[in-house]
Amino acid sequence: MKLLVTSLWFFSCELLYVEAEVDESGHFSALGPVNGDPNDRFYFMQWAYLEAISVPEAWGILDSIAERTPVTIAVIDDGIETTHPDLKGTVIKGYNVVDKNDDTSPRGPHGTGMAGIIGAIRNNKIGMAGILDSVRILPIFDGEVPSFPALEDAFTYLINGTKDH
Structure with a gap:
């Protein structure tokens, strides 16, 4: 658990609490993101922030545009x-x-x-x-x-x- 908290602190100094479960394989799974969310390893630590500013909705719009200029x-x-x-x-x-x-x-x-x-x-x-x-x-x-x-x-x-x- 110490490694998890250290990683969370690195990404957000505003960490208030962590709610997670450990599955049979020893992996953490956060209680929050649902199927269809990005598969990135630490997404569970950022999903609430991204949801708060409607990033998943923006991803849906951007992903529907075939050609985009960076x-x-x-x-x-x-x-x-x-x-x-x-x-x-x-x-x-x-x-x-x-x-x-x-x-x-x-x-x-x-x-x-x-x-x-x-x-x-x-x-x-x-x-x-x-x-x-x-x-x-x-x-x-x-x-x-x-x-x-x-x-x-x-x-x-x-x-x-x-x-x-």
């Missing part, structure tokens, strides 16, 4: 683990506004977690279910301890376009 979303944070299996193929080359280079490797887990909420691959039986599945994530590293000047540089970089870097 959107690019910038994540201004402490870096993103570009090799994370739940983000495979979604993270594009980013920018480090502190060192003025393209090293956006994570200095902490927050940026990768935020990128996962946005665009983790859904229905791959690992990790979590991202809100969008047709997305490119642009990591912008703004420092281990973000500052207003770094944030200003990040927005300036995004406004001026990524062509200059």
